[in-house]
Amino acid sequence: MDEFDFIKSIQPSYHKQASLKKGIGDDAAIIKEGYQNIITTVDTMVENIHFSRKTTKPFDIGYRVLAANISDIAAMGGTPTFYLVSIVIPKSWSHDELKKIYQGMENLADVFHMDLLGGDTVSGDQLVVSVTVLGTVADHKERYRSHAMEGDFVFVTGTLGDAAAGLHLLLEDSTQHEGYEYFTKRHQQPMPRVQFINEAASITRIALNDVSDGIANELNEIAEASTVQINIDYERLPKHKAMNHFSSALQEEWLLSGGEDFELVGTVAEKDWEYLQEAANKTNTPLAKIGEVISSNNSPFRVQLYKNGKYQLLEKSGYTHLK
Ligand SMILES: Nc1ncnc2c1ncn2[C@@H]1O[C@H](COP(=O)(O)OP(=O)(O)OP(=O)(O)O)[C@@H](O)[C@H]1O
Numbered sequence: 001m002d003e004f005d006f007i008k009s010i011q012p013s014y015h016k017q018a019s020l021k022k023g024i025g026d027d028a029a030i031i032k033e034g035y036q037n038i039i040t041t042v043d044t045m046v047e048n049i050h051f052s053r054k055t056t057k058p059f060d061i062g063y064r065v066l067a068a069n070i071s072d073i074a075a076m077g078g079t080p081t082f083y084l085v086s087i088v089i090p091k092s093w094s095h096d097e098l099k100k101i102y103q104g105m106e107n108l109a110d111v112f113h114m115d116l117l118g119g120d121t122v123s124g125d126q127l128v129v130s131v132t133v134l135g136t137v138a139d140h141k142e143r144y145r146s147h148a149m150e151g152d153f154v155f156v157t158g159t160l161g162d163a164a165a166g167l168h169l170l171l172e173d174s175t176q177h178e179g180y181e182y183f184t185k186r187h188q189q190p191m192p193r194v195q196f197i198n199e200a201a202s203i204t205r206i207a208l209n210d211v212s213d214g215i216a217n218e219l220n221e222i223a224e225a226s227t228v229q230i231n232i233d234y235e236r237l238p239k240h241k242a243m244n245h246f247s248s249a250l251q252e253e254w255l256l257s258g259g260e261d262f263e264l265v266g267t268v269a270e271k272d273w274e275y276l277q278e279a280a281n282k283t284n285t286p287l288a289k290i291g292e293v294i295s296s297n298n299s300p301f302r303v304q305l306y307k308n309g310k311y312q313l314l315e316k317s318g319y320t321h322l323k
């Protein structure tokens with residue numbers, strides 16, 4: 001049983017609270033509160049799974065785990081406001097190192113004016129940092145994975161595969177490699193796309209997901225949740241210029257399934273494309289059209305990749321826990 005089957009197996013069949021608009025099944029939960037909604041989500045990072053002493057400095061462990069959570073708030077169209085931290089501490093971690101983890105979180109929290117609300121501290125064998133984030137989004141401006149419609153343009157922010165390239169260079173100690181500083185920074189200190197998505201608040205409908213597991217996964221989640229088919233073009237996938245210094249096999253793997261870029265991927269009506277571009281320009285966000293939603297209500301709800309003159313099925317890939 002992998003993580004996705006496990007999540008399905010524990011999903012409750014109904015909600016008890018009328019205010020719960022979205023529970024399990026998107027990047028974060030949505031709770032209606034007057035004319036706005038509260039958003040909440042939790043993500044956990046574990047030593048030697050999500051980071052290691054070799055790949056990530058204590059400051060960056062804190063920064064990255066908070067960034068991953070803020071990215072899920074952005075993926076719902078929201079603004080982050082508060083966070084709580086639960087930490088499992090092994091004996092081998094010094095007080096100084098633990099302080100640095102909190103400095104990393106505080107550094108990013110300052111950018112978004114977020115307050116630390118509380119948390120929990122326990123001892124254990126492996127460093128584990130679990131962060132719960134709260135945020136808000138105006139009512140009817142939530143961005144669900146289920147909102148894609150036939151004819152939509154498929155878009156992605158930033159460049160893809162950078163975090164995976166950074167991780168590779170860190171693990172290989174390739175400090176002289178072209179783009180080392182850029183790629184490793186993208187792995188260690190990703191910046192969630194909050195400003196961009198908030199700037200796009202006037203758009204009525206956007207289907208959205210954030211790139212934690214790679215676009216092959218994230219686009220399949222949109223296709224399934226929206227019951228649509230999605231076509232994307234490999235040549236249109238945005239990549240940093242230094243990416244060309246890696247083999248084409250590595251590039252393909254990282255662009256499609258690298259994950260941890262914490263970019264936003266989604267779909268928008270063709271008529272709203274120019275407004276999305278305006279939001280991208282205003283917030284200095286690279287934005288690429290990578291494909292289209294081609295049909296709906298036509299099972300299987302799948303993603304096709306156009307490469308070398310033909311379409312191929314783009315199956316889910318990327319990192320899967322409990323595999
Ligand atoms: N152990 C769990 N118990 C209850 N709900 C869970 C559990 N694990 C995941 N979920 C829910 O399942 C959905 C998918 O979770 P997942 O962690 O894959 O999403 P994500 O946070 O966007 O991705 P990532 O963890 O890769 O950043 C979310 O709605 C999440 O809240």
Ligand SMILES: Cc1ncc(C[n+]2csc(CCOP(=O)(O)O)c2C)c(N)n1
Pocket residue numbers: 043048049050051052055167212213258259260319
């Ligand atoms: C030391 C080290 N080894 C491997 C990786 C790669 N990695 C770990 S989890 C994950 C997917 C997202 O996880 P989740 O679904 O839990 O958000 C990826 C791509 C890493 N970051 N650090």
Ligand SMILES: [Mg+2]
Pocket residue numbers: 027071072075209210211212
């Ligand atoms: Mg997510």
Ligand SMILES: [Mg+2]
Pocket residue numbers: 042043
């Ligand atoms: Mg998660």
Ligand SMILES: [Mg+2]
Pocket residue numbers: 212213
């Ligand atoms: Mg996951």
